[in-house]
Amino acid sequence: DAGVTQSPTHLIKTRGQQVTLRCSPISGHKSVSWYQQVLGQGPQFIFQYYEKEERGRGNFPDRFSARQFPNYSSELNVNALLLGDSALYLCASSLGSSYQPQHFGDGTRLSIL
Amino acid sequence: DQQVKQNSPSLSVQEGRISILNCDYTNSMFDYFLWYKKYPAEGPTFLISISSIKDKNEDGRFTVFLNKSAKHLSLHIVPSQPGDSAxxxxxxxxxxxxxxxxxxxxxxxxxxx
Structure with a gap:
């Protein structure tokens, strides 16, 4: 079975631009979460979606938004990019929400110039 | 305000010996605890978990201990193997x-x- 897939793997943008990252969960998983990881830190929780509804949100500005589609895939959008948005963005899926172990993709490396 | 701290950024252990990794948290309301392992250029992989109603959970070479009064979580790996480096x-x-x-x-x- 395919794991969590994320696209693209690498992306370079300039300040002020907008970016969309994509995630396909493991088949049968209904929950998708997004994380931002900067060097030397653990993943920081951005959003969780379950059955297409937002179930949790971390301390990120409104420039960050996400949605989940009927096939449970998800997109993360970031507007008005700042240099500080440069990071590895991880997507994770799980069967349900709350405490179940999450299965991570290998991430999208976003660089802002 | 770090709610979860791993105070040891690095640890070296001889093959065959025990590895003990520690984690402290601040909020007594947390009700589920997990450990993940991450290799370079890959997303984190779930290892083992424990709910707040237990104090120990074992899975093969991996054991997680939870001390709720101390708000402390630890992962024991016995015996440690070179492939555990992560x-x-x-x-x-x-x-x-x-x-x-x-x-x-x-x-x-x-x-x-």
Missing amino acids: VYFCAVVLTSGTYKYIFGTGTRLKVLA
Whole structure:
């Protein structure tokens, strides 16, 4: 079975631009979460979606938004990019929400110039 | 305000010996605790978990201990193997009220052959 897939793997943008990252969960998983990881830190929780509804949100500005589609895939959008948005963005899926172990993709490396 | 801390950024252990990784948290309301392992250029992989109603959970060479009064979580790996060399993250989950899924900063484990 395919794991969590994320696209693209690498992306370079300039300040002020907008970016969309994509995630396909493991088949049968209904929950998708997004994380931002900067060097030397653990993943920081951005959003969780379950059955297409937002179930949790971390301390990120409104420039960050996400949605989940009927096939449970998800997109993360970031507007008005700042240099500080440069990071590895991880997507994770799980069967349900709350405490179940999450299965991570290998991430999208976003660089802002 | 770090709610989850892994105070040892790195740890070196001889092959065959025990590895002990530690994690401290601040909020007694967290109700689920997990450990993940991360290799370079890959997303984190779930290792083992424990709910707040237990104090120990074992899975093969991996054992997680939870001390709720001390708000302390530890992962024991016995015996340690060179393939265990990776970055280990603890994660804590709050499922009631505002959903939170918080990772620690990670501990880099190196198992020496």
